[in-house]
Amino acid sequence: MSESHGRLPARWSWPRPGSLLTFVALLAFLAWSLAMLKIRPGELWDGFPAMLEVLGQMRPNWDRFVPISWRMLETLQMALVGCAIGVVLSVPVAVLAAKNHAPNRFVHALTRGLVTFVRTVPDLVWALLFIVWVGLGPFAGVLTLVVETIGFCGRFFADAFEETDQGPPEALTAMGARNVSVFACATLPAALPAMTNTALFAVEKAVRASVVLGLVGAGGIGVELKTAMEMFQYDRASMIIAYVFAMVFAVERLSGWLRSRI
Template identity: 40%
Template sequence: MNVFVKKNNRWLLLLGFLIFVIWSLYDTNFSLRDLAFGLPNIWYFISQMFPPDIESFPKLLKPALVTIEMAVLGTSFAIILSIPLGFIAARNMSKNKVTYILSRGIIAFTRSVPDIVFALIFISAVGLGPFPGTLALAVHSIGMLGKLYAEAVEEIDPLPLEAITSVGANSIQRIVYGVFPQVLPSFIATTLYRLDINIRSSVVLGLVGAGGIGFELLTSMRLFKYQEILSILVVIFIMVMGIEWISSRIRSKII
């Protein structure tokens, strides 16, 4: 009977999901017909980008570097705050219910607010430029890093921790020798993944005045410099692929 009920529940869930998808197509005005009629406009927009503006490449190097710096700094600041937050938010580590709930609340809040909103808040406080963008990336990254760090800590094997505790290890020694060796590979993989996300996010934040190559993209779009837009997109592509290659090399060496 239980098996029959479970099968029915699965079919009901699938049916509910399909109904929601169909309703979403209607509610979002999804139309392949409109897309087909708009294809000539898309083609015209793309055709205006060619050939790319080769002369603009040298001036894009500095904004590209600033974009990478924003992502690296934002991720680094987030790591510093997320590691202790992750331990406090882990059920098997947190001994105080109040701090556990508070840490989980901070993680949920920073994850739920879009990074672009944080960028606008910090821009209103410190002005335009890469600094507010870096702060926005750092705060928003805490939500993801803190959550995944906490989950990694919760999934550790308790036996090494119990063995260390049995010989009189204090709280710091338990974390350093019993927890960190188990969670370090997961922490590194999560951090590199977040850095990859922050590279892309830093480009988007530039569109609201948070500096970097995204700001150059916004300027070119406002001035209808289509060929320069393509040059910027090429630089962004090279930058993202380069970071992905470096991240994969680090993963293969360390993890």
């Protein structure tokens, strides 16, 4: 070995007092939360026989397969229509939310804030609002999914617009193209793969959400599931759950395959 490089740095060093204090505080908060939430694993054991009894009754009953299938089709239609409208509306929203395309900082911040707000409010709350507005049924569900999709795609489309290579837009600006042409000819084609990816995730998300929306009366298969559970018809409920699983699984596989081909 040649001459020494000086003293080797220690393999381990004590964390700084601030980091240590934060870590201890987090640990204390976690322990306090466990106590506050009355988490008693014993109850899992005590309630296990009752759970087994319900599970025993959950042998799928396929006698209502045809009417349930129509509800399932309605669920899928709600998801696709809500998502399609949401994706289209997300594009202008994302343009205003993207730092490099918004007309000014205020519009950028305002649109980003609105998109975050839309995403923060749970889908069941949106559904209840739209039920008040347009009444019970799939229309309220579709409106909920449109808003949910805008919250999701609006943010990720905006990120995609911000992350595109700024060279081609600069080249088109330099040759005197209008902003709309610069966006359509340079930014949009570059962002399209990321946007397609996001839109496919949005479809998956909408399909899953559309199942739950029926629980509050916003159309789709959820209405049937809620009725079956409330009437203790666990055989019907289990059939609906199996059906929903098959549909969500198929949509996720299809979307995954499509994403792999982008």
